[in-house]
Amino acid sequence: MLFLDESNVASNILDIANERETLTEDQSKIVRILGMIWNVALCTLAIPIAIVLYYYLWIWQTINQNLRHRWAEYIG
Secondary structure: OOOOOHHHOOOOHHHHHHHOOOOOHHHHHHHHHHHHHHHHHHHHHHHHHHHHHHHHHHHHHHHHHHHHHHHHHHHO
16 A cells, blocks of 8 residues: 555666666767756856846835935935
């Protein structure tokens, strides 16, 4: 019921790990290069987006603060 019997437990984890196929050196290089390309692409997109969002929020906060000061002067 909870899958806790012996059929669901690996008897020897090292045997299971050794049965898996490993990447060749060329495949490993391709995966590493593609990973680096994806990281560079994501950083190239994420950093400008973060900067734009930061300044967007900073502008709205400045406008809000100026309006609060004017409102306080108007009331007081």
